[in-house]
Amino acid sequence: MAIQVNHSITIEDVARAAGVSRAAVSKVIRDAYGVSDEMKTKVEAAIDELGYRPRVSARAMRGATYTLGIEIPTIKNPFFTKIISGAASALEGTRYQLIIAPMGPHHDRGPQAIQVLADRQVDGILAVSTAVDPEWLEDLARHTPIVMLGRHDDSQHYDTLVNDDVEGARMAVRHLYDLGHRDIVHLTIDPVWEKHLPTGPHALRARSYRQTMAELGLADKARVVFLKSEEDGAREVALGILREPVRPTAFFAGHDELALGVLTAVADLGLTPSDVSVVGYDDTEIAAHPLVSLTSINQSGTRMGEITVRLLLERIAGRTEPVHEVITPKLMTRTSTAPPHEGRGRKPQAPRLLTPQPK
Amino acid sequence: MAIQVNHSITIEDVARAAGVSRAAVSKVIRDAYGVSDEMKTKVEAAIDELGYRPRVSARAMRGATYTLGIEIPTIKNPFFTKIISGAASALEGTRYQLIIAPMGPHHDRGPQAIQVLADRQVDGILAVSTAVDPEWLEDLARHTPIVMLGRHDDSQHYDTLVNDDVEGARMAVRHLYDLGHRDIVHLTIDPVWEKHLPTGPHALRARSYRQTMAELGLADKARVVFLKSEEDGAREVALGILREPVRPTAFFAGHDELALGVLTAVADLGLTPSDVSVVGYDDTEIAAHPLVSLTSINQSGTRMGEITVRLLLERIAGRTEPVHEVITPKLMTRTSTAPPHEGRGRKPQAPRLLTPQPK
DNA sequence: TCGCCTTCGTAGATCGCTCTACACACCTTC
DNA sequence: GAAGGTGTGTAGAGCGATCTACGAAGGCGA
Structure with a gap:
């Protein structure tokens, strides 16, 4: 000792x-x-x-660093911290350590955070960022084992792990439909976050939302609202929509944080789940809290973290063929969703001005 | 390019x-x-x-790594992620990068996470862990700039930054007292987490709670309940207490996560803030959510992160005398606290068995 | 006893960078 | 024109590990 x-x-x-x-x-x-x-x-x-x-640095000069790096878009979203927890516990008992590179306040800065990890010569990288140039990534992956989470492109050089976003979004919409909702709005993040990558999770969810609405004969009712930036709150946007003359009876939010914002707006206006139901995505801790009780799509961040670590260790051990895993999401029904009132979409008592709505 | x-x-x-x-x-x-x-x-x-x-590793062999390391007890508590955000944005524009060493599932493993950072020869360490041997820390601090958060001991070699836990706890108790509460229970974490360090934040809060209760002439009503472990939920413990024949009318929880557990228990039993009021500590994001609306003590994690980075950069720039900063907490009043009913502490309709309560 | 194999331990090059010491050229200044 | 700056660039040692190549010692069979 x-x-x-x-x-x-x-x-x-x-x-x-x-x-x-x-x-x-x-x-x-x-x-x-x-x-x-x-x-x-x-x-x-x-x-x-x-x-x-x-000294890890001295080791790195010739051998390995016994370090895996993890990059997440923002540490404020609890879903990502679940992934970290899963990864950390999967590394328990191995000689590998985890380090996290947080994206700074400017998340749009492309590969910055992954670069930080690469600069430190980690033995493997676990990344959630979709906002990374594919070519750059392929190149990096040639030298370093990488697992990308939530990226639905089948790379030759890096592994991917995704949840079935198409299926998850379908579940959400169908759940609302089954309850009797027809006016279902999809609220999602600014596509800039995913660099307009059509295979990003949110892009897929939005597409699946549209498709499912169409399957249900609601193509004309489909409406996707994008947030302009993360700071520009979901609450304000939802408030704007809820104050329209004919308001929707349900929201399907791209992730739980957005859903919380919508719930806030719903509470602000004194509305109930029968007035406006809300479904989230990710099933973060807080969704299960009785005071929140948010219906959400679970994609088990913990398990994702564990699987990712396993994939990385396999790569380090010598695997070269890429692996692309998919896990199935699960609907967690809670009290934020309920059958709508009979007189749904009713107009407010007095006519009022349209509040400006984000496009 | x-x-x-x-x-x-x-x-x-x-x-x-x-x-x-x-x-x-x-x-x-x-x-x-x-x-x-x-x-x-x-x-x-x-x-x-x-x-x-x-290559950072090669640099580290002779010069600096331009890396600051941050260690937190658990990534699941949003208060800590606020600190990280603050630190990250304070580093914006400098050449320094931040890496985070997460404690694994076994938080009790002492200095493990800080060691990970030291092994990587970071230029400075920002740590929140109170569960670290002081001697070991002093020794490490002789070679590496360190700022400890929430550690109320005045070291010669490392800087500290704390919020005034004594004042914060006093505010919480007085707030409940002013509303009319007398039966106030303090729920706090297992002291093992702080290695029974009497200068840890939770130890101080508990002591200040007792002292304030005494000042208010409630010394005999003071009751501190410790959680046995993190996993052992605050909800269950609170349920046990709330099912006692004469239940308390208010809880002061050591941090917001605990307070959320208590709120769950309160909701489970269909009670209102007038039945049982709850005050938290940290004022995490979710506390402000209208559905939760938890009265809490704000100690601005973001600002703490910023200040810490400033202190570290000063050290790196050459400062040698230790600095010990204190920031003042602020009471955020919300709807989880309310004046108690007249017939407070009323017995339940039918007598029932005492549920086992943690010691 | 010799030669060969196995086991254990060492010498020394090497990784990619930093940084001190110094060389060189050009300018002043007396 | 010699002495002394001043401004720019290079040479080369050194950081603390890893890892290949090799030597020494011991065991064993012929």
Whole structure:
């Protein structure tokens, strides 16, 4: 047990203390071939006594960093932190460590966060960003194992893991339809976030929403509303829509954070789920809270994190053929959705001005 | 504009392409003294053309990593992610990057996460962990700039930044008292989390709670309930307490996540804020949501992140005397607190068995 | 006893960068 | 014109690990 923890202790010091060569110490800490039990004991004792820790940077010069990097679009969305938790627990017991590169306030800055990880020569990258140039990514993937989450393109060089966004969106719309809703608005993020990538999760959900509406004979009622930016709240946008003369009876939100904003607007106006039902996506922790009780589509971030780590470790172990996994989402029915009133879409008592609505 | 992004491009390649020495290139990228405009242009062109990125690991061998590391007890608590956001935006425009070391599932594993950062030779560490051996910390701080958040001990080697937990807890209790509550329970985390450190934030809040209760002449009513572990839900514990023959009329929870658990229990039993009021701590995003509307103590995680980064950059720039900053918390009154009913603490209609309660 | 194989340990090059020390050219200034 | 700046660039050591190549010692069969 580290009696002294001085951070300028090097492998050299350990070697001297144990009376062996640097190479011998290196062998012991790497668990490499050609070490007698006697030497192993001796060296390990010296390591403990000196409180020696190998420098990751020095290791990186020749060998591995034993580090996996994870990149997420924003740390504020609890769904992403679930992925991190899943990944972290999957690494438990391995010699690998996780580091997270947060995107700064300017999420649009392209590959910045992944670059940070690449610069640190992590042994593998787990990324959720869809806003990354595919070519750049392919190139990076040639040198570093990468698993992209939520990217529905089948790369040759990196693995992907997605939930079935098409199916998830269908579930959401059908659920509302089955309850009796017909005027269902889809609220989603600014496409800039996904760099207008047609295979991004939100783009797919929006497309599936439209298609499902059409299948249900509601093509003319389909309406997709985009947020202009993350900060521009879902609440305000929803308020605008809810104040229109004929308001929709249901919202399908692109993710739970948006759904929470809609719920706020609904609460602001004193409306109930029978007036306006709301479905989210991701099934984050807070959705299950009785005070919120948001119907949502679960895509198990935790499991995604675990699977991703497994894929990365396989790659590091030598796999070269790409793997593309899909997991099936699940509808979690809660009290934010309910059958609509008979007189749905009723006009407000007094005529009022149209509030400006985002396009 | 990186035409080609091959990740085995080194400074040597750039030097060759630009027709200068490695040292010259190094000077340009470090913005060091002794570079003519002409050479700077030439080298920068070569860097762009080759898509060169300096390896952080190689840099770390001699110079700096331009990386700050942040360690948090758990990524699931949104208060901590606020700190991260604050820190990230404070680093905007500097050459420093942030990496996060998440604690694995076993949070009790002592200094593990900070160690991960130290192993990577970050230039500065921002840590929230109270569960770290002070000696070990002092020793690490001798070599690396460190700012500890929420640690009320005045170290010689590292800086600290805390909110005034004593004042915050007092505000919470007084607020409930002013509304008319007398039976106020304090629900807090397992002290193991803070390694029973008497200067940890939760220990201080608990002590301040007791003291404030005493000041208000309620010493005999003071009751502190500890959670056994994080997973062992606040909801169950609160349910147990609320089912006692004479139930308290108010809870002061150690942090918002606990408060949410209590609110769940309150909702489970169909009680209102007039039956049981709840105050949290941290004022996380969700507390402000109208459906939750949790009265809480705000300690501005964002600002804490910003201040911490400033302190670290000062240290890196050469400051050696320790700084210990305190920020003042603020009460955010919402609808989870209300004056109690007249017949407060009334017995349930039928006598029932005491449910087991955690100690 | 010799030669060969196996096991254990070491020497030393190497990774990509930083940074000190120094060389060189050109300008002043006396 | 010599001495002393000043401004620009290069050479080369060094950071702390890893890892290949090789040497030494011991075991074993012929």
